Amino acid sequence: MNGDIRAGVIDVHAHWLPRDLLALPPGNPLGGMNDRDGELFLGESPLSFPTAAMTDVDTIVADTRKAGLGARVISAPPFAFPVHAPAAADDYVASFNEQLADAVSRTDGTLVGLGMVRLDDVDAARRELTRLAAAEGIAGVAVPPVACGRSYDRDAPREVLGVAAALGLSVLVHPMQLPRAEWDHHYLVNLIGNPVESTTAVAAVLLGGVLEELPDLRICFVHGGGCAPSLLGRWGHGWRSRDDVRRGSARPPADSFTLLYFDTITHDPEVLRLLRAHASPDRIVCGSDYPFDMAQPDPVGFLLDHGIDAATLEANGRRFLGLKPADAS
Template identity: 80%
Template sequence: MAVNGGIRSGVIDVHAHWLPRELLALPPGNPYGGMNDRDGELYLGDAPLSFRTTAMTDIDAVLADTQQAGLGVRVISAPPFAFPVHRPREADAYVAAYNERLAEAVAGTDGALVGLGLVRLDDVGAARRELERLAVAEGVAGVAVPPVVDGRSYDRGSMREVLGVAAGLGLSVLVHPMQLPRQEWDHHYLVNLIGNPVESTTAVAAVLLGGVLEELPGLRICFVHGGGCAPALLGRWGHGWRTREDVRRGSTRPPAESFRRLYFDTVAHDPETLRLLRAHASPDRVVCGSDYPFDMAQPDPVRFPLDNGMDAAVLEANGRAFLGAAPTGSLR
């Protein structure tokens, strides 16, 4: 199973965000007070997000910016504030509405946009129902999910089971941090600058050490922001796996081996960091990302990897593989 319908040729940005205006209030229980437009600028509660509202909400604006960035395809998913994690039992209507609007939006773009939907992670039955709908929606390739929920990640419980459902349906999974608050990160934007990479790193470790890929060899899962701190910690994890029984209890392969089966985007902001990622990741598992339209986005998502040793054709092929799309040679 793969993304339904053809997609355009060119470099694929797997990491961009979109939310329709009618869903700016965010799911039930969100602590932000919702998102709102103020004179054309988007706010999260009372905090300005430093970009125009249409970049998040208007498909024509997203398409124009996609073309201007030199991309062939942009993969859009909800901003992490919209993940249904605060009161998930009350979020079914919001999740269904987002996924329906997403499918409508990407279906009208002639393969320039691909969608990743929303899903609950606390209830496998509810997740399965929504994932089955996404699996047959034109232009939708899978889901975007947070790395950590209520102190847990993907090595256990319902979160792991949801990955199994997604893998069984052939859906792609993009793991995106939520900027979880911690007291020591309440200044200098550390909740993002440190918090986001740490969240992603936690999920990478859970997948590697929890044996998720041994159980789900067909799972296509991508970690944004270059996998956070994971490339720099892989050697430490490997040492722990070799020397401690409690570290290797859940997995049969050393972390470095399983690491090469994960996808990572190129939002690293630094050539040396991207080089480190590429030293550890498989060459066919590094995909272009941007984090559009946030201020922490990679400003030139195509030029950054090309200027640092990557090839446009490889980036396209890798993006298509992550999405489960037909190889380039079969493009219309």
């Protein structure tokens, strides 16, 4: 990443979208986002936070400092990922990335950007990733866990990770709340769907040998990696027992798990404890999911109360973003 950021704990998982892109990319089935008297809606559904918290950089900076954070990493909300008609979304993607670079450049290191990229076309992705790598204040990209029925163990999504790694860009994997009929009530599309999507991508990376091919890839899974920490033993058993599980990777999934980054939005100290039991201590980073209603309301306090110190969180956040340690910058 070009440039540096303010000292302090870094929240790697927060969202921003400029007002002129609230309509969402072509092909999106959700009806677009819209402002109603200062509150943000997705289609006809209220999102339960002020529009300014998603769209106004000054508001986000003020909320970042109020939360006791040194810096916050902003990326598009998952509804804005260009997955429904990606070939028609180039202008939307380029506009988001250009406005993101401009927005973070005006915050004196308080905000860092993660851009947007297509996952269906490696050449189109390479062009956009190359521009992002040259932009001030941009550390990488945010991507969905699955796209076009694929995750990161094969086809274009895997190749896009290779391009990001070669350019030194960080990758944040964020679920999209993909609809399923059995999840159409109780907000299960989020409460179950989000963790399951993330878990699918973690499994694809581990069992697909992605980190064996791309040892320099910095990739982070939000919401504590979904269900992955609780399934790691099952995956390891399958890897030892079945040729079809073992075929894509030369080392047990638990070994590669320690090379992944995870944010800390678990909503449960015991789940955080489980994550810490399996993940490397230098790969656990602070996350909030600001400004959504499922956000961790006090991301720093939650972690300090449960045994992760601020210096470690800052160092881990800087490492994920590809920045020098604070005392060396």
